[in-house]
Amino acid sequence: MKKRNKNLAFSANKLRLDVLEMAYKAGSGHLGGSFSCAEILTCLYRSFLQVKPEQPDWPERDRFILSKGHAAPILYAMLSTLGFFSKDDLMTLRKFGSHLQGHPDMRKTPGIDLSSGSLGMGLSTGIGMAWTARQIKQNWRVFVLAGDGELDEGQNWEAAMLAAKLNLPNLILIVDCNGVQLDGTTDDIMPLGNLEEKFQAFGWRSEIVDGHDCAALSSGIEVGLEHNGPFVLLARTVKGKGVAFMEGNHEWHGKALSEEEYLIAKRMLEQIC
């Protein structure tokens, strides 16, 4: 088990290296919020999501929604690693004619279940998908990854009420709580208060885990899958995780890399691997 978690951590960091390369080649792209959710995505795709890379639209697959659509680069890196499309495609990120748009596009990229980019909508759409699974008597589950910054959008709380009303057991929300949004820290821009208690007050079960610890993430998701109702996993993470000069710095939400920065960051991530 320990070895498996170590392998997951290794895979997660490999994704960061892919993303660094992609964003450097593209001249733009969101590094901070991609790096903070590397372990979350790895854990989900390697241990939980039932998907078929050779048949991306397999009707019985589990659904994944990246509500924080700006972290598209790391989702693309994950999907290509699993074989949804060629790894060579990654270097076409944000280029004209590429299927890898700046934000996820379900009509262009194999393996994307929902286009995103405009924030605060993913949870609602996950509810629609989870309700449909129940309606048509399918066992697939819906996993939504949201950012903590996007919880500023009131729609999330409309959705939180509806999920409790519909009592959907096949819906899991994971919040990448990196504490930083575009303009600054979440505490400065819009204090979120006690998210654990907030979700509980909305009728959800909530758990807090270290979002960079694959073992903790896995057990947290297991708890959610056992729970018979809406469940949120609040994953404490570090924005820009793995690159010292990016960590916790809001300027790296969507900043372009210079050659020097790229080389330093690459060295730092390679040391972790």
Place this chain on the structure above:
Amino acid sequence: MLTEIEKPKPMRQIFGEHLVKLSKTNPEMVVLDADVSCSTQTCLFGKAFPDRFINCGIAEANMVSVAAGIAAAGLRPVISSFAYLLATRALDQIRSQIAYNSLPVIIAGGYAGLSDFADGGSHQSIEDLAIFSSMPNMTVICPGDANEVELALEMAMRHEGPVYIRLSRAETPRLASEQPFEIGKAITYKHGEDIALLSTGQMLPRVLEAAELLSKAEIKAEVLHLHTVKPIDEQAVLGVARKCKAVVTCEENSVKGGLGSIVASLLSQKQPTDMRMIGISDAFGQSGSYDDLLEHYGLSPSHITMVVKKMLSQELRRQTGLQARNVM
């Protein structure tokens, strides 16, 4: 000729009843409302099929995104609320999720135009045609009678992308039409060559009445009904413009960005034609009786008639002036 084959009924009632009827042949159909189901009449569906109905509460944005998930997962949602709320409060969700992904969602905008007359300008929807017509992948239908409400719903259920259906709170007749209803195809209700009257939505019966009044004054009006505003039936519009030489568009919407703007954009590029736009002129609505409002904003049959007569007399003066100059 205006042939009513059934007494007028509220359009919302026709919509609500037809949803229930369609549910039997469309098992994939589900309905969502945002706490106005008793007004929009989706409550009829909710009562008949409680497990296929979600009342999302007063949260339109969430309702739209939930519907996007339902459509992406394979069912066919109909979402219902007041037209102005869908077009403005939930605009980002409709744009970024439903239109961007071309998801097969039927967006039923109730109480459109001035039909929520007593509630006032805050509730009257005069921008929705412009907003939804500007959206790629979106089809926009404004039914003009009971048949069109039912057929629009049926066609939209089989359509591949999203469809906005604009519905009135007011009573609407059931008219006899010789042409089939097809998305994107205009219907000719009356032939004439002096003036082309282009109607959409609940303006249809008023335009037909105006055409009757005009015929008494020896003016023969062609009535072309554009139940589909997007995509507009270009061939039909260009055809009546060539035939009649003058065009008047009639809509219960702002003239900015609605049917008039779409027709003007088409004609100015392909068939420059003298035209007038009848609609609400860049102003919000207000409380009053429906008839008072239609009169005030110039949407009554008598106002349409007046505009046409004035337009044709100006044209006559212009032609006479030209002849006089030629003689000199």
